[in-house]
Amino acid sequence: MMSSHDQNHPINNDTSDENTTHFGFQTVEKNEKESKVASVFHSVAQQYDVMNDLMSFGIHRLWKRFTIDASGVRPGNKVLDLAGGTGDLTAKFSQLVGREGKVILADINSSMLNVGRDKLRDLGLVQNIEYVQANAQYLPFEDNTFDIITIAFGLRNVTDKDMALRSMYRVLKPGGRLLVLEFSKPEHELVNKAYDFYSFNILPKIGEIVAKDGDSYQYLAESIRMHPDQETLKTMMDTAGFEQTSFKNLTGGVVALHKGYKF
Amino acid sequence: MPQTISQQLMFAQALSAILETVINQFLGYNLHGIRALKPLSEKTLTIKLAELPFPLSFTVSDEKIHVSSNDAHNDCCLITSISSLIELKKEQQLTDLIKKDKLDIQGDLKVAQRFADIAQTLDIDWQSELAKRIGDIPAYKLGQLGRKLLKTLNFAGTKIQADASEWLIHQKRLIITATEMSYFNQDVEDVEQQVSALSQRLEQLTKHISKLS
Numbered sequence: 289m290m291s292s293h294d295q296n297h298p299i300n301n302d303t304s305d306e307n308t309t310h311f312g313f314q315t316v317e318k319n320e321k322e323s324k325v326a327s328v329f330h331s332v333a334q335q336y337d338v339m340n341d342l343m344s345f346g347i348h349r350l351w352k353r354f355t356i357d358a359s360g361v362r363p364g365n366k367v368l369d370l371a372g373g374t375g376d377l378t379a380k381f382s383q384l385v386g387r388e389g390k391v392i393l394a395d396i397n398s399s400m401l402n403v404g405r406d407k408l409r410d411l412g413l414v415q416n417i418e419y420v421q422a423n424a425q426y427l428p429f430e431d432n433t434f435d436i437i438t439i440a441f442g443l444r445n446v447t448d449k450d451m452a453l454r455s456m457y458r459v460l461k462p463g464g465r466l467l468v469l470e471f472s473k474p475e476h477e478l479v480n481k482a483y484d485f486y487s488f489n490i491l492p493k494i495g496e497i498v499a500k501d502g503d504s505y506q507y508l509a510e511s512i513r514m515h516p517d518q519e520t521l522k523t524m525m526d527t528a529g530f531e532q533t534s535f536k537n538l539t540g541g542v543v544a545l546h547k548g549y550k551f
Numbered sequence: 552m553p554q555t556i557s558q559q560l561m562f563a564q565a566l567s568a569i570l571e572t573v574i575n576q577f578l579g580y581n582l583h584g585i586r587a588l589k590p591l592s593e594k595t596l597t598i599k600l601a602e603l604p605f606p607l608s609f610t611v612s613d614e615k616i617h618v619s620s621n622d623a624h625n626d627c628c629l630i631t632s633i634s635s636l637i638e639l640k641k642e643q644q645l646t647d648l649i650k651k652d653k654l655d656i657q658g659d660l661k662v663a664q665r666f667a668d669i670a671q672t673l674d675i676d677w678q679s680e681l682a683k684r685i686g687d688i689p690a691y692k693l694g695q696l697g698r699k700l701l702k703t704l705n706f707a708g709t710k711i712q713a714d715a716s717e718w719l720i721h722q723k724r725l726i727i728t729a730t731e732m733s734y735f736n737q738d739v740e741d742v743e744q745q746v747s748a749l750s751q752r753l754e755q756l757t758k759h760i761s762k763l764s
Binding site for chain 2 (some may be wrong): 301305348349350351356357358360362363380383384386418538539
């Protein structure tokens with residue numbers, strides 16, 4: 289793995305060919321990325337919520353709230369919370385769609401799904417939630433199934449993002465919308481520098497102390513840098529078929545919420 | 552469209568998160584409030600306050616109220632200001648406020664009335680809530696201490712107010728009493744009337760002189 293102080297790290301350079309992709313700053317075979325990402329999330333699943341609060345100083349809760357507000361969810365809606373992990377969005381959606389609605393919590397990683405399921409059951413949320421272990425690139429649902437799809441902090445871990453976006457488009461109902469909440473590129477250079485320092489120097493240390501796994505959080509920092517910036521992701525969504533695509537920067541662009549419709 | 556600082560800082564989400572936590576804590580202390588939520592299940596009340604750049608929507612689900620800053624869907628919407636919202640507490644203010652254009656209601660009025668009923672049923676017995684956490688005797692003692700403290704503070708407040716009035720009005724003569732103010736106002740009105748009468752008299756005299764010349 290690349291040094292955390294390497295200032296020449298390849299920020300967002302597409303150095304992958306047809307058979308390779310990025311795993312942080314490394315270039316790996318496409319079929320290798322899935323198992324590498326899986327091992328990261330198997331490792332961090334139990335400490336995921338604590339680490340999220342620590343790393344973002346609790347702001348991730350506001351980012352998720354913003355996503356739910358922007359979704360325009362209403363009673364009776366069918367929602368897919370993709371890469372839903374420990375179920376933060378699912379918990380809120382479940383209460384807002386009511387008895388007539390349904391929320392599917394989907395994640396490729398069984399450990400994350402188990403932690404999410406236990407957490408939601410402990411909260412008494414059982415009546416309108418289903419759990420599916422699924423790969424975002426090959427969603428196991430019929431065409432035109434969901435009113436809303438959200439993917440929060442998950443898209444950057446997907447091996448083939450374009451394929452995943454096309455798969456999401458397929459399972460959305462006409463009139464439905466996709467919301468992608470993901471780390472992005474800070475708008476101001478000063479914020480960018482501070483954020484870089486925090487991500488590569490402090491974040492892996494927190495991971496090492498709290499989750500006893502510095503490498504996974506090193507990957508997290510690297511994967512954020514390799515993720516497409518705001519405009520690139522918007523173009524990718526347009527290419528996948530989404531219409532009226534837009535994005536909003538949150539916390540100075542540290543995170544961006546992309547939204548697109550299927551008509 | 553460029554985002555405002557409040558959007559960047561997610562002020563709307565922070566406020567709705569705080570409101571949601573506080574409201575549900577209050578509801579948790581009060582069984583009547585929770586029971587009153589049942590008929591409102593899955594109903595949403597949106598309040599658009601003149602003082603806030605975003606709406607606040609209150610949605611009921613099971614035994615909780617969810618607060619959001621999204622008004623994509625609601626059963627009733629109140630467009631008003633914080634001061635008018637407080638005035639709504641008084642009975643029979645609704646029609647008056649609507650007539651004065653201080654309140655606009657869109658949608659099902661019953662939903663707004665039921666939300667208002669819930670707000671009024673939140674009568675919390677703080678001493679018994681405290682007793683559940685720290686025990687009966689400490690809670691009783693703390694309650695007793697609190698009441699004593701409140702009484703002392705009230706007394707001190709009244710005393711300070713009286714002493715301050717005495718010092719400012721009679722000793723330092725920095726301010727005047729309400730009666731003196733009223734006498735002064737009356738004198739000013741009398742002078743105003745006399746000046747007005749004098750000015751009319753002068754006008755008449757001027758006209759009379761101009762006719763003679």
